[in-house]
Amino acid sequence: MKFEDLKLTYGYPLQLQLNNSAGQPERFSCRLIGCMPGRSILLSVPRASGKLLRFRAGQKMVVRMMVDNGIGIFASIVEAQTAEPYPILHVSYPEQVSFKGIRGATRVNVDLPIQVKNLSAINEEMVSGVIADISISGARMELPEPIGEIGDKIRVSARVTVLNMERDLIVEAIIRSRLERSTQETDKNLPAVYGVEFTEEDEERRLLLCAYVFGQIVDDQQLTPT
Known part of the structure; x- marks a missing residue:
């Protein structure tokens, strides 16, 4: 898939993954500012602890974005970082974007x-x-x-992080099954294991649920800079 085929709008959220000095992957959120097809992509400069991050020319990264019913991934290289008239990160334009489709039943371990x-x-x-x-x-x-019991209606509450922002996720669900415990669950003394189906009707809560799940699926992808 070509990058231009994604038809991303300016301001679209992206995620950058780079390796730190210890060789460990780090992820940062940014937004698409513009692009020159075949030349470069312009991104907002990510922040950490309220400060703009500094990138060096030649630094390798993986760029991810959630699109439609899947995740787009491509490798890129930092070309330059400019400060005037406003901070912009220039990265190389990808020849191809890999696409991983996500079905509603796609699960991710958390x-x-x-x-x-x-x-x-x-x-x-x-x-x-x-x-x-x-x-x-x-x-x-x-x-x-x-x-x-199976068929009971429940409310599930959690504190989740989406794009470096913490939010309270509250969704209603129905208990659909009582599951057999795995060896790990037995070791952790968790005797009650259930399969539940989300039935939340509130649109804002469903959007937050989808954003969290898709974010976890993105993080679960193992493609890293080389």
Whole structure:
């Protein structure tokens, strides 16, 4: 796929991945400012702790973006970083963009602390646990004690990070299955494992859920600079 085929609008959010001095991957958020097809792409300069980051010419990176029903990925090289009239990062124009489609059932492993309330129960007690894997349509919950029965309506709350911003994610779901514990879940003393389907109707909450899941899928991709 060609970069221009993506038809990204200016201001579109992108993610840059580079290796730090220790060789460990680091990820930063930025936005598309413009491009010269076949020449270069212009990006906003990412910030860390409120300060603009400095990039050097020749530095290699991987650029990712969420598009439609998938993730676009390409390798690039820093050409220059300018400060006037405003900070711009110039990176090389890709010959090709790899595309990985994401289905609604695509799951990604996470270890997300959650609070769960059974809305079908009389007492509606809160139980703490974790989500082990998640998709935009459902999740696998691991809890230290049973929360309800198949068909019960629950509310799941978590603190998530999307594009370096922390948000409270609250979604309603239905318990669809009681799952067999894995060896790891047994070792962690998590006797209650459930498969749940998200049924949240609020549009803002669904958007935040999708943004979090897609972000986790992007982070899970193993393509790194070489």
